[in-house]
Amino acid sequence: MRKAIMLLALAGIGVMLIYAVGEMPPMGDSGNPDKTHVAPRYLEHGEEEAGASNVVTAVRLNYRGYDTMGEVAVIFCALCAVVAVLGREKTGLSRTHMDVSRVKASVVVRTTVRFLVPVIIFFAIYIILHGEETPGGGFQGGAIIGASIILFTLAFGLPESTRKIPLKSRVPLESFAVIAFLAAGFTGILFGANFLTYIMPGLSEHAAETIRQVMMMVIEIGIGFAGGIIFTSIMFAMIREDKYELQPDSS
Amino acid sequence: MDWTLNLLLLTLLLATAIAVIRIRDLLAAAIVFSAYSLVMAILWTQLRAPDLALTEAAVGAGVTTVLFIITIYRTVRKED
Amino acid sequence: MNFSRIAHNLNYVFSVVLFLLGLYTIAVKPNLVKKIMGLNIMETSVFLFMVSIGMVGSGNAPVVTEGVKPATMVNPIPQALILTGIVVAVSTTAVALSLCIRIHEHYDSLNAFEILGRDELF
Numbered sequence: 001m002r003k004a005i006m007l008l009a010l011a012g013i014g015v016m017l018i019y020a021v022g023e024m025p026p027m028g029d030s031g032n033p034d035k036t037h038v039a040p041r042y043l044e045h046g047e048e049e050a051g052a053s054n055v056v057t058a059v060r061l062n063y064r065g066y067d068t069m070g071e072v073a074v075i076f077c078a079l080c081a082v083v084a085v086l087g088r089e090k091t092g093l094s095r096t097h098m099d100v101s102r103v104k105a106s107v108v109v110r111t112t113v114r115f116l117v118p119v120i121i122f123f124a125i126y127i128i129l130h131g132e133e134t135p136g137g138g139f140q141g142g143a144i145i146g147a148s149i150i151l152f153t154l155a156f157g158l159p160e161s162t163r164k165i166p167l168k169s170r171v172p173l174e175s176f177a178v179i180a181f182l183a184a185g186f187t188g189i190l191f192g193a194n195f196l197t198y199i200m201p202g203l204s205e206h207a208a209e210t211i212r213q214v215m216m217m218v219i220e221i222g223i224g225f226a227g228g229i230i231f232t233s234i235m236f237a238m239i240r241e242d243k244y245e246l247q248p249d250s251s
Numbered sequence: 252m253d254w255t256l257n258l259l260l261l262t263l264l265l266a267t268a269i270a271v272i273r274i275r276d277l278l279a280a281a282i283v284f285s286a287y288s289l290v291m292a293i294l295w296t297q298l299r300a301p302d303l304a305l306t307e308a309a310v311g312a313g314v315t316t317v318l319f320i321i322t323i324y325r326t327v328r329k330e331d
Numbered sequence: 332m333n334f335s336r337i338a339h340n341l342n343y344v345f346s347v348v349l350f351l352l353g354l355y356t357i358a359v360k361p362n363l364v365k366k367i368m369g370l371n372i373m374e375t376s377v378f379l380f381m382v383s384i385g386m387v388g389s390g391n392a393p394v395v396t397e398g399v400k401p402a403t404m405v406n407p408i409p410q411a412l413i414l415t416g417i418v419v420a421v422s423t424t425a426v427a428l429s430l431c432i433r434i435h436e437h438y439d440s441l442n443a444f445e446i447l448g449r450d451e452l453f
Contacts (some may be wrong), residue, residue: 006358014351021343022333028388034406035387042408043393043401053395055404056302059411071415078422082429097324127305135301135394139418143309150317227418231314234425238321238432254341261345268349268372272356277364284368291375298342298382299392299405302414310421315371318421322364322428326435330362331442 038063051198051212052132060137061216065196069185072177072223079174079230086237091166092159093248094240099157113155120148128224129217138177138220142227149232158240165232173229180222184215253297260294275330281319288312342383349376363434363441367427374420378413385409 025032042063043055050058060068105113124144131137153161181196188197198212267287274280288311295304337344349372356369385406391399393407431441438446 003359006355010351010355013354014347017347017350018337018344019332021340021347022337024336024340024343026336027340027342027383028386028390030387030390030402032384034384034409039385039406039408040401043395043404046407047395054302055393055395055407056410056414059407060414064408064411067412067415071419074419075422078426081426085426085429085433133394135305135392137302139414140302140305140309143306143314143418147309147313150314154317231421234429235314235317235321238318238325238425238429241325258341261341265345265348268352271368271372272352272360272365277362280365280368284371287372287375291379294379295382298386299390300382300410300413301392301394303378303382303410303417306414306417310417311375315421315424318425318428319364319368322431325432326364326441330360330365 051209051216054132054135054137056135057131057137061219062198065181065185068223069178069181069196072181072226075227075230076175076178079233082234082237087242088167089158089162089236089240090245091162091168093246094158094162094236095244095246096158096239096241097244099159100244105155109155113151117148117152120151121145124148124224124228128220131220132216138223139227141224143231145224145228146231146235149228150235153235153239158236162236165229170229170233173225174233175226176229177219177222177226180218180226184219187211187215257294257297260290260297263290264294276328277323277330278320278328280330281316281323284319285312285316288315342386343380346376346380346383349373349379361443363431363443364428366443367424367431370427371420371424374416378416381409381413 042059046055046058047053050062052058052061121144124141126141127136127144128138128141131140149161149165152164184198185196188195188200191197191200191202193199193201198215199208200211203211264287267283267290270283271280271287274283288307291311292304292307295301295307353369353371353373353376356372357366360366360369385408387403387405390403390405393404393410395401434446435441440446
């Protein structure tokens with residue numbers, strides 16, 4: 001019964017949406033309405049106005065900086081929610097079911113991971129630092145860093161992983177993106193401009209350009225590392241289980 | 252844009268989505284979901300969005316799948 | 332209905348179908364993890380729709396390079412919005428899955444009807 005009602009409702013929604021698709025302008029046409037307002041300006045002047053030849057990065061950091069700042073706050077809040085629901089791990093003491101069972105990852109897996117993880121992190125740093133000229137940037141690099149640490153944890157187990165990146169070194173990094181964004185924003189106010197202005201008034205062109213590059217770099221590095229560490233912390237909080245935890249004196 | 256490749260990728264996307272919904276073993280569904288994200292990443296490069304392709308390959312196929320597998324590991328594997 | 336236009340706008344049609352599949356999963360499947368998978372499919376369908384809107388046939392990626400005219404580049408705005416959207420999607424998935432773990436600890440089940448203690452939602 002529930003299924004029948006649902007299918008009927010879905011059919012209704014589907015017919016309406018498909019009808020709307022028929023009324024939309026043809027896909028891939030360069031004269032479509034979405035390409036007539038701000039998009040041409042962003043594409044033509046993005047490089048000198050926003051200081052990034054990758055226009056996606058220019059939009060993300062400069063034209064729509066508020067969006068990105070809110071988004072960074074959202075992933076920080078997600079970490080807070082996960083930690084509030086599941087709790088933090090204890091460094092070197094928290095274990096998973098896999099760590100308790102006798103099954104260990106094979107030598108092949110462990111050796112491969114040991115070689116791969118530094119290479120992946122190196123690639124991630126390249127992606128973060130080159131986000132202004134090539135495809136890439138903070139979010140992409142951060143996700144790759146998080147994936148590499150997840151790979152390490154799956155091969156070597158949670159105690160080893162939490163000893164390598166202990167909680168007290170992760171906590172300051174987690175809020176680094178929000179802090180970097182706010183710092184860059186208030187720098188603008190300090191110089192008498194608006195919040196999140198990159199070009200400071202009253203400076204020579206060269207100095208203003210240098211300050212803009214430095215600010216964008218700090219924000220990108222902040223988003224990248226904080227994103228990666230937040231994904232790592234979420235994964236650690238989800239994978240550990242209370243019942244397998246070691247006592248501090250017995251270790 | 253290559254319309255043949257586009258249609259092939261979209262069909263593959265639909266097939267993996269239906270597989271995710273139909274498979275009753277949640278672990279298998281999570282792995283197929285990872286394949287779905289990978290097809291999506293290839294589709295992003297077809298749509299000239301290399302930034303999205305990078306993010307989708309790392310987040311969708313990597314982090315999300317691991318989170319699903321951890322949850323299935325700590326709860327139940329069979330859907331009923 | 333304008334059928335030739337619908338046949339031309341294939342990406343939109345497929346994103347509509349994926350959206351409906353995700354909605355069906357959320358509404359009908361009782362398992363909570365399966366519902367979250369459906370939510371993810373719905374999210375990606377919306378992403379596909381928005382990026383397809385900004386597409387230009389035989390266009391270039393929105394990176395300024397020598398010899399590429401800005402007029403032939405695809406629209407960068409949907410891409411920048413969806414980039415943040417993908418990361419927000421994984422954050423919401425993480426929160427939902429951690430809630431699933433807690434629910435399973437408390438009720439020893441992930442079936443929405445068993446948790447509610449009745450057979451039908453309505």
